[in-house]
Amino acid sequence: MESIKIALGGFGTVGSGLAKILDINADRIFKRLGKKIEITSVLVRDLNKKRAFNPGPNVTFTDDPEVLVNDPNVDIIVELMGGLDTAKDLILKAFAAGKHVVTANKHLLAEHGLELFDAARDNHMGLMFEASCAGGIPIVQTLKESLAGDEIVKMLGIMNGTANYILSEMTTKGMDFQTALADAQDLGYAEADPTFDIEGFDTAHKLCVLIRMAYGVDYPLSDIPIQGITNVTPMDIEFAREFGYRVKLLAHVMNVDGKLEAGVHPALVPYTYLLARVGGNYNAVRLEGNAVGPIMLHGQGAGDLPTGSAVLADIMNLAKKMRCSAFDPDNSGFNNQPIAKADILPPEESESKYYFRFTVQDRTGVMAAITKSMAEHNVSIAQAVQKGESGAEGVPLVIISHETSARNVDAVINEIDAMDFTVEPCVKFRIL
Ligand code: NAP
Ligand code: HSE
Secondary structure, X not given: OOEEEEEEEOOOHHXXXXXXXXXXXXXXXXXXXXXXXEXXXXXXXXXXXXXXXXXXOOOEEEOOHHHHHOOXXXXXXXXXXOOOHHHHHHHHHHHHOOOEEEEOOHHHHHHHHHHHHHHHHHOOOOEEOHHHOOOOOOHHHHHHHXXXXXXXXXXXXXXXXHHHHHHHHHHXXXXXHHHHHHHHHHOOOOXXXXXXXXXXXXXXXXXXHHHXXXXXXXXXXXXXXXXXXXXXXXXXXXXXXXXXXXXXXXXXXXXXXXXXXXXXXXXXXXXXXXXXXXXXXXXXXXXXXXXXEXXXXXXXXXXXXXXXXXXXXXXXXXXXXXXXXXXXXXXXXXXXXXXXXXXXXXXXXXXXXXXXXEEEOOOOOHHHHHXXXXXXXXXXXXXXXXXXXXXXXXXXXXXXXXXXXXXXXXXXXXXXXXXXXXXXXXXXXXXX
């Protein structure tokens, strides 16, 4: 019986999740493909590690990437290791050896995606990466196939399961940041280095990949303004709740008069919005096409089976097409053309409403000085509240602004942070 042979680079959360789905859904996969999918070999770092799931007696475990690349029976190499150098090397060698590649590695795609697209095209190989963005949510194929004819006006979403899990647990259970992060790690949601999750880098990697799929241009990672969730405190979550918001880590990109504006920031989301209700490891992406209008995709953004499901969909997609003689994959979704740099709106020109939390001495003239500085920099105040006990060294003074530019906000904060009544630097978040 004809079968598709795959080799896995990595057998951690996602690799073992994929192997489990291949096992439990084997009949369904065969019905769809008319072929079996077989794992031939698995590349790991530590051959002595005890594995929670056994992929079967015929699977070879190795710590040598060449075993995967040099096996003439392997059709597809599935890169699920993470990291940059070894993963990139494996993928480039796979293309050179005439093997298609499926990867979940958004970091690698964000940093070296253009080179990988070129190598795949030059070797007429498929490079698929549904699992790299928003876990189990089919966002890559939605942009590439389902919305292929739409101009994407705006894309906005929660794209990191770990950060969303932490903020949800802090909001709904009052859990502290470190305990919530440790839970997310235990559940297999976090990156090997969780700094990527909590500092917003992982979200930025996904945004970079999705901008290519949505617009066919490259918005370099280094140009994306990134703010993580490490300075979101229980106090900010409570103030946000009082004003009618939930705090979420959002990625956004939009077309502003022909230029792209993108960023990753914690933001206050009105509690009535669907995005505010996305909890735990779930992600959600709201897309707005010029023809289709708004679309919302929601699902688990991290974890073994959800992510394995997206990896498997890519493998099956390739398996259906790869033995046809005319198969020449268009991996970027833009007719295999070179991807030009995006025309980028300077980040300081981007407009938003803002939440400011100043920590100031509780004395006469402070509010007047702050409102004067805001007025002088064109930041219009919508709401303000001061809390705290008299006698405390610093009290929180929270201001919600109307829409203004990031340039104005930075000018205000620089000025007020330098004033003699300021006890701690201002904390600011965007408001959706
Ligand atoms: P993981 O649990 O840490 O597993 C990584 C696997 O790769 C392990 O089996 C490890 O071997 C192997 N490995 C790592 N470096 C290696 C090297 N240099 N040589 C050989 N083997 C190596 O990671 P994961 O959570 O499954 O994530 C894998 C990839 O999927 C990453 O790119 C991640 O960003 C992405 N992703 C993860 C999720 C998720 O929910 N976890 C969701 C979407 C995308 P050992 O087992 O011997 O240590
Ligand atoms: N660490 C990532 C997250 C995995 O928490 O979203 C999914 O990409």
